[in-house]
Amino acid sequence: MLDALKDVVRKSSIHVCLINTGGCNGCDIEVVALLSPRYDLEQYGIYVHNNPREADVLLITGAVCEQWKENLQRIYSKAPEPKVVVAIGNCPLTGDVFNQEGSSVYAPVSDFIPVDAEIPGCPPRPAEILAAILAVGPDAIAAKGREKP
Amino acid sequence: MILPIGPIHPGLKEPVRLKLKTQGEKVINAEIDFGYVHRGIERVIEGKTWQKGIYLSERVCGICSYIHTQTFAETFEKIAGERVPLRAQYLRSLTNELDRIQSHFIANSTYFKAIEHETLFMYMLHLREPIMDAIELLTGNRVNMGWNVVGGVRMDAEEKHLNSIYQIITNLEKEYDKYVEMFEEGPLLALRSKDVGKMSKKDAIKGRAVGPIGRGSGLKHDVREEHHTYKDEFDWKVIWRKEGDNFARTMNRFDEITESIKIIKQIIENIPSGDVRKKITIPAGYADWRNEAPRGELAYMAETNGNLIQNISIRTPSIMNIDVCGKYMLQDVATVADAVATYASVDPCVACAERVIILNEKGEKTEFDGLHKVKYLQ
Numbered sequence A: 001m002l003d004a005l006k007d008v009v010r011k012s013s014i015h016v017c018l019i020n021t022g023g024c025n026g027c028d029i030e031v032v033a034l035l036s037p038r039y040d041l042e043q044y045g046i047y048v049h050n051n052p053r054e055a056d057v058l059l060i061t062g063a064v065c066e067q068w069k070e071n072l073q074r075i076y077s078k079a080p081e082p083k084v085v086v087a088i089g090n091c092p093l094t095g096d097v098f099n100q101e102g103s104s105v106y107a108p109v110s111d112f113i114p115v116d117a118e119i120p121g122c123p124p125r126p127a128e129i130l131a132a133i134l135a136v137g138p139d140a141i142a143a144k145g146r147e148k149p
Numbered sequence B: 001m002i003l004p005i006g007p008i009h010p011g012l013k014e015p016v017r018l019k020l021k022t023q024g025e026k027v028i029n030a031e032i033d034f035g036y037v038h039r040g041i042e043r044v045i046e047g048k049t050w051q052k053g054i055y056l057s058e059r060v061c062g063i064c065s066y067i068h069t070q071t072f073a074e075t076f077e078k079i080a081g082e083r084v085p086l087r088a089q090y091l092r093s094l095t096n097e098l099d100r101i102q103s104h105f106i107a108n109s110t111y112f113k114a115i116e117h118e119t120l121f122m123y124m125l126h127l128r129e130p131i132m133d134a135i136e137l138l139t140g141n142r143v144n145m146g147w148n149v150v151g152g153v154r155m156d157a158e159e160k161h162l163n164s165i166y167q168i169i170t171n172l173e174k175e176y177d178k179y180v181e182m183f184e185e186g187p188l189l190a191l192r193s194k195d196v197g198k199m200s201k202k203d204a205i206k207g208r209a210v211g212p213i214g215r216g217s218g219l220k221h222d223v224r225e226e227h228h229t230y231k232d233e234f235d236w237k238v239i240w241r242k243e244g245d246n247f248a249r250t251m252n253r254f255d256e257i258t259e260s261i262k263i264i265k266q267i268i269e270n271i272p273s274g275d276v277r278k279k280i281t282i283p284a285g286y287a288d289w290r291n292e293a294p295r296g297e298l299a300y301m302a303e304t305n306g307n308l309i310q311n312i313s314i315r316t317p318s319i320m321n322i323d324v325c326g327k328y329m330l331q332d333v334a335t336v337a338d339a340v341a342t343y344a345s346v347d348p349c350v351a352c353a354e355r356v357i358i359l360n361e362k363g364e365k366t367e368f369d370g371l372h373k374v375k376y377l378q
Helices: A002-011 A026-034 A068-078 A090-094 A126-147 B041-045 B050-058 B065-080 B086-114 B118-139 B159-185 B187-193 B201-206 B211-216 B228-233 B246-270 B317-329 B336-345
Strands: A014-020 A046-048 A057-061 A084-088 A117-119 B002-005 B017-023 B026-033 B284-293 B296-305 B309-315
Touching: A002 A126, A014 A026, A014 A126, A026 A057, A026 A084, A026 A126, A026 B086, A026 B118, A046 A126, A057 A068, A057 A090, A057 A126, A084 A090, A084 A126, A117 A126, B017 B336, B026 B317, B026 B336, B041 B050, B041 B309, B050 B065, B050 B309, B065 B086, B065 B284, B065 B296, B086 B118, B086 B159, B086 B228, B086 B246, B086 B336, B118 B159, B159 B187, B159 B246, B187 B246, B187 B336, B201 B317, B211 B246, B211 B296, B211 B317, B228 B246, B246 B336, B296 B317, B317 B336
Parallel strands: A014 A046, A014 A057, A057 A084, A084 A117
Antiparallel strands: B002 B017, B017 B026, B284 B296, B296 B309
């Protein structure tokens, strides 16, 4: 009974933390564009808070740079369970154009933390990011929450 | 007390660390730490042809991605000693101004978010979306456009698309003044903005501030004045103010949007017909080129052997602007909240600023002490 109630509540209140692990900003401003009245992220109960300690969903943008090799794991562990990781753009998936000889990126992000959803694109459109968060967010959080003792 | 803010923080959009030295609520001085988004782009571009380099230069920064490709292309056109066809110059300026408008909107919206004025934050993003539509209509993409090539632009713009852009710009112009007035005459906004984060003209010159930050402090300097297209073809003026506070910087961006609207109207009214691209053979040589990015002066220095890029150096405006913010603006700020707002008013783009990290043999970050000691990491 209590679990079912928690599931309902969690489904419509998702806190999001945006972590740029070394991208070009392109994906980040598409997430900011999601806040605009046209897309209106908050009508779906999603709130971009940028605080890992309160986050349900971590949005990762950017290929992993030198400084993030250890810090990414630390930030991931600070987010409370249950949590979902969404990788936005080509950079966290493959390193995109930066993953060449001589660069200092350590993509993919899935080497460091488990990734639940991947959105390819350079950058993906705001509607795609929104669809991915909604597709993976509420159900995964509810399901993971149930698994916990 | 040292108060660290970042790298991941609700007030910051990008990973950077602000170390504020505080006394109670008062911020005495600040230090800004970089190195969270260094990808090594210059190193990757070296040894490639321009066709491969131009895509990498676009991804130096996602917000002002357009101007990077234009400057890259114009650097190589300068090596060849040629200019692109006039229609291509017009189309380049059109995209540049549209990009400037959307960048200034997002900069101002970030500032309004930092001073907790949610209403204007939403209005700014609302005004920005039609501009993104216009960019998409023209180039086919919202952020990374892939629009420039050495010798012109990738494809021609159709008449109906130019008309739609004209319509979008006219619609923006109609309601734009209302929002500027909200900021200019709002009493609470003035309390948070006026006389906060002041930088004098002397300090701006000393710290080499550029763009709206320098112009907000009375430094009348805009590289567009020296650009051949802007100099010869359009009627416009440089916007600058004297106050040097957060209000002046934000207002400067608002006024520059008005000026950009004026330029875009001139472009669409007078655009000549003709080719948009011509074949350019690049000889061996060196050139540098400067352009006015939304955040200030952007400089490219490139050396090529005719086929491969031997050496490239990119200087982005955010490096100087973030530096003057730490050195001169964040001195004796009344509250921590004002310090974050001042940082946001500088329109910092950390992805732009991350060009070089100097490491010693052990892999620790060190100070830069002479070019002769630097070795590339293999």
